[in-house]
Amino acid sequence: QDKMMRVRINADIRSTDPGVNRDANSDAIVLHMVEGLVGYRDDASVAPLLAKSVDISEDGKTYTFKLRDGLKFSNGEALTSADVLSSWQRYVDPKTAWRCLKDVTGSGVANVTSVTAPDASTVVYTLEKPTALFLATLARTDCGGTGIYQKSSLGNDGKWVKPVGTGPFMLKEWRSGQYVELAANPNYVSPGGERTGYVGDKTPKIGAVRFMVIPDDAAAKAALYSGDIDVLADVNNADIDDMTKSGQLKVDKVAAMGLTGLLFQTRDPLLKDARIRKALLLSLDIPQITEALTNGQSAPSASVIPVPSPYSGAAEKQIPTRNIEEAKKLLAEAGYKGQPIKWLATKYYPSLFDSAVLVQAMAQEAGINIEVETLDWATLLDRYTTGNYSAMSFTYSARLDPSLSYDMVSGNKDKSPNKVWDNPDGLKLIAESTTITDEAKRQAIFDKLEGMIRADVPIIPLYSGTRIGAVRSDVEGYKTWPVGYARMWGVSFAPGK
Amino acid sequence: MIRQPANLLIGSALLIFIGGMAIIALFWTPYDPAAIKLIARLKPPSAQFWLGTDEFGRDVVSRLMAGAVQSMTVAILTVVFAITLGTITGLIAGYTRGLVDRILMVFSDALLAFPGTLLALGLMVISGPNKYGIILALGIAYAPSVLRIVRASVLSAREREYVEASRVIGNSEFTTMFRHVLPNCTAPIVVLATSMFGWVVLAESGLSFLGLGVPPPAPTWGNMLSAARTYIEKAPWLGLAPGICISLTLLGINLLGDALRDRFDPRTEQR
């Protein structure tokens, strides 16, 4: 109980303010300390967390949350609907710069017109229009789970100090560039039930967790082997065999919901010709590439909808086959004569760099001349955002709903140059999918979208990835899940060690 | 007496070996260094692949040979560029002295105070990572040290009596500079050039390590080395081969540099 568990993070966190000035590491740690009204399950579906129940009105516009009884903040104070309101007010204050502000105030997913608290344990949200994604938005990790925190989280000047929440852990020390240490929350109140995602019984079983900043992958791996850290939440595909064999480690893997793929600029003078894009697709052996990039750990997935999603149906699961002859024919038709195609990649994510190298070699066989340019991540992201590229290898973070997955790649290029697919019919279908809640109808729309996007080839998805976590063999109860973040509640050291 | 020919001998033997490898690679390598063979990934050294294969199933020997070409061109061009730039500015600084000198020195100090690799990194990110970007970046990063050394030699050479003698017989300052001052600064320049060669090979691998080396599929020892890090305990031969190549080249260069320094030292000549 008194031994501290050490977990690797690959970069320092940006802040402890939920959904504000954040990145993946910040989210992972903040969500140990604060909880929202709802949260994800392991399969990325949404379930109540601080709420006991959620009632949605007939017209889909009113959400009534009943809070659990006896909830307490880590400082021992009780949580009431007033805390929910005050947190919300800070979230929707533009000065806070909450990441998900636009998703709940109009331009995005939903428009919350009012939030009220009829009594100490009830909160009512009213929306302008019905939407399928409101609860999922509140649960989003990058929104900080819309976590509820006590007023004492803020200083007298209204500035963020540190989270005082209801999560299983609380902040002990954040040493910039070195580690973030959390201590078990003595006032944690469990809702009971199975531990899944961010919901269920989250009782801490260790006294303290230290998230260690180790930017270098090789060093992190070495640290895990030598016992300098106990948990490595994100293992390279290449290492899984050795780790399994080593006998000192336990490895746990699960299909993830990101997207690694190849993007084309459909306004590029050369690549605006769909035949060339198609030829490129045909020149690639996607299963082979995926096998090489993920060391056989992930199945190929040629759809923007990730494999674990319930909406990944037959149409989505289809993988295009390689056909060099056909590719050459298409190229000849398009009049391609070996003009070089600049392909952007980054070593920040080794798989992106490796995919570029593989694509370069495979496309060469069809006579396509690719020049790889390696950039640092910030530059690549800039080129992505401005659409200033011919082709690139890119990786998207997880989108937990198929509508969001499509939305991630499609849009009006004049307004959002970062979108790769600009098709008015497609955009209409996507908008429709967000308002419908019937699963079969949604599936039909997605299958149609899948066909359209595959015909156009603005993007070649390769795989949705695999999450692999590894822990020292004396660590018990650690589980990897598609969202990927390490969760340290319910985890403990084997007794006797 | 024993060592001088020895370091000349060993130094040039090593460099001829590496240079030979590079020259052969221009015409022939056992396999295509860029050919990907996904079924033969990370194979240990064997009769078929003498030094094994890398993470894409490419033959390490072929890549090592082709890498020699890349690493050598980058190193040679960078050194030439840095030495030329540094020598010209150094001559100007040492020659004009006064305000121009002060200004050049302030600039070179500023550049020197900038960590070299980081300056290169910045320039690389701007110019885009290609061979010439690296050469430009590293060249600019190293030129100030050349400037300083050349300037110091020029300042001391200016005080030599034979420089004054050149003025006494009526030569212009310009003739004096190029006929009598510059040729007598060659010793430190040669020594600097040889050490710089080493720095460049290391800096290129450092940049590759940070993700900004010569772009693929062209192999360089630097990017081979940095790629090998992920597999260091699984496939140690991947890192060992380029690591040893870099060390041998640098050893060769250092030994040759020593030998050259002795050669350019008039005191050795007298004996």
Add this chain to the structure above:
Amino acid sequence: MNAITSSPLLAVRNLRVTTSNGFPILHDVSFDVEAGSIVALVGESGSGKTVAARASMRLLPKAIRPTSGEILFQGRDVLKMSDGEIRKVRGAEIGMVFQEPMVSLNPAMTIGAQLAEGLRLHEKLTVEEALARATEMLERVKIPNPQACLAAYPHQFSGGMRQRIMLASVMLLRPKLLIADEPTTALDTLTQREVMEIMVDLTRTFGTAVLLITHNLGLVAQYAKKVIVLERGKLIETGPVEDVLHRPQEQYTRTLIDALPKRDYSRKPLAAAPPLIAARNVEVTFSGAGNMFSAAEKKLAVRGVSLGVQPGEVVAVVGGSGSGKTTLGRAMLGLLPLSSGDILFRDRSMATADKAFARDYRLQCQLVFQDPYSSLDPRQKISEIIGEPLAHGPKLNRAEKAERVAEIINEVGLTGLGDRFPHALSGGQRQRVAIARAVIRNPAFVVADEPVSALDMTIQKQVLDLFRRLQENHGFACLFISHDLGAVSRVADRIVVMEQGLIVEQGTVGEVLDHPQHPYTQALLKATPTLGIAA
């Protein structure tokens, strides 16, 4: 000579020294040094004097080693002693003063530390006692303010003072034998005499024997009892000074003696003519090198000197070290800015001269540098060096240039050496290159800055003769700078004596040398050692 002890203090027997690749440096050399006597070792440069001396202390460079023979010091063979034994002999029994005083003291140690070091090594003394002894010895060698001297560093002393400090450091241990390797070469005559006197005085007091290495036969005649003559590693002649110097048996010894500069009475006096070049109240100031801890001080090196040189006239400038000779010469060539006064060339003031005239002046006036080696570009061949000035004379084509160069190379006696680099020449040859370069364009005026003081007697004679011949053939005017009155008397028409930046006396050679007026000139003359056989 010495009948009291049956065995001499130092006895070198059939000593043979070779380089590691077998090249012999000393062949079967044998000589004795008797206790309490001064023995001189002479011979031209490179004859093996230093090697013989160092062998006696077993301090040869690694590349050289004795192959046979023995060196008996007080009857024990130095070459067979253990390392520990030889270390007890070094310093305590045999002391050595090295050729180069400038580099014989450790620049990073205070004088006191260096003096005390040897003392405390060989005698059990406390630091205070050692320093007291050192102070006393510094007093004896006439170092002003010896207390302060102990805390100072070598670079703070002049050459003559350093030489005296070296002497003090060696004599402090009262060795039985003192080896002095050309202890006065770099010094002017006055300082030279002072150092020699101190040495003789010390050895007399402590009964030390001295092995004096020198190429200055005047010194030998004046101070030594016995002389040993070496030529190319072979012992040529040995015997009492009177015998060897006055009745030399060997040709080589005779050559050495003949090489002593003698007054040339054949020069005809020049008719009075307007001066070719003249200095008018010239003053030169140096903003002395200040250092981190003290501000720069101005130094007046030449203080209001007026001097004219007629066409074809040789004017000698003599004076002690630091008296401003070089400075005056360079000022007359326009190489140094004047702080006041003016230089007139062909009656035109250089201060107001136009560009064309200034260039003409630059081409017509040449300089032979004090140190020939450093004034030659080590990367140029001799013929290139000599031919370079022709680029600025009247236009010549390649063949004409080559012919002119060949001619002058012959004239200075360097035939066949045109393709060599400076480092492959001897000191005398280098000096001739420098002279050839200065005269190839037939200049009107040449400043020759101590062209012979770094050379040994035989070579010095060759160069002086060459200089005279050239001067007669080409008829240039000349400012001949030297601190050696002997050399001056051979070439000059007129002598100018400088002291502390001022001309204290001037006149024809006869006037100045035979009837010196100024006390400084008299002292200079008196300090010049002679064989005592001069006419």
Add this chain to the structure above:
Amino acid sequence: MHALWKYIGKRLLWTLPTLLIVAVMVFFLVRMIPGDPAQLILGDSASPEELANLRASLGLDQPVPLQFLYWLGNVVRGDLGHSISNGAPVLPLMLDRFQVSATIVLVAVGLATLIAIPAGLIAAWRQNGHVDVAIVAASTLLMSVPSFWLGLILLLIFGLNLGWLPVVGFVPFSEKPWTAITYVILPIVTLMLIEVGVLTRMMRASAIEILRLEYVMHARAKGLSERKVLLRHVLPNAFAPTWTMIGLVLGGLLGGIAVLETVFTLPGLGRLLVDAIFARDYPVVQGCLLFTALIYVIVNLIVDLCYPLFDPRVTAS
């Protein structure tokens, strides 16, 4: 003393233009690099409005020259701003990280000097002998090993295979001195080995020069033992060029040993800078580089000021 202070003052005054140029270069260089901190913070799903808002709140929407003047004004007042990534004030952040780098660099270079001096002296003394050849070969080899390569190998051997030392992490000395030492041993050894090569060669070369000089012979003529000759007469004089070299090395290294810090995951200045560059954390990059330049200049000044200790002939130049 007066002149000394004047000299120091003058030297420091001359560093101002250097620092100004560094400041200008840094500022415009980092902004010329494509990529934008706002984008990195918001990630791949950022919308244009979101980006614009964040940029405005970071003050990045102003014209660059104006941003520069504003920043410079703050710097003059001693305020280096706050990190864009995590809002920490730059100056304390930097000083904190500098402690780590400086400890390692100073200890490593110090140890390297302690090894290089005897090694170089002995090699020079036994010039061309077996010992010399061995020392020269070893130091050349050390010089030619890339530091991250050496670091990784040491890490594999001592950290993983033998398990003697921890592989990653850092504990400040103030907390647990002994544990702290175990964390910095490997980086120090790595850096030391790399620098030993350079310094030994330097020491050897200058000692050979000195051994040729007359006063060494004179010292022997006094009867001093070889050990005393080497220690008293050769060492102090041969050390001056090595000292210059040490100055150059320190000036370069104190700016951070980014690669080594990455390999050993040390929270040092070098890594802070590299991370900041990749994160386009402008205030941190600017602060770090300005700081590094200042360190470089100060180290050079100190080296120059110490010079007369080894060589009394040298005063100011």
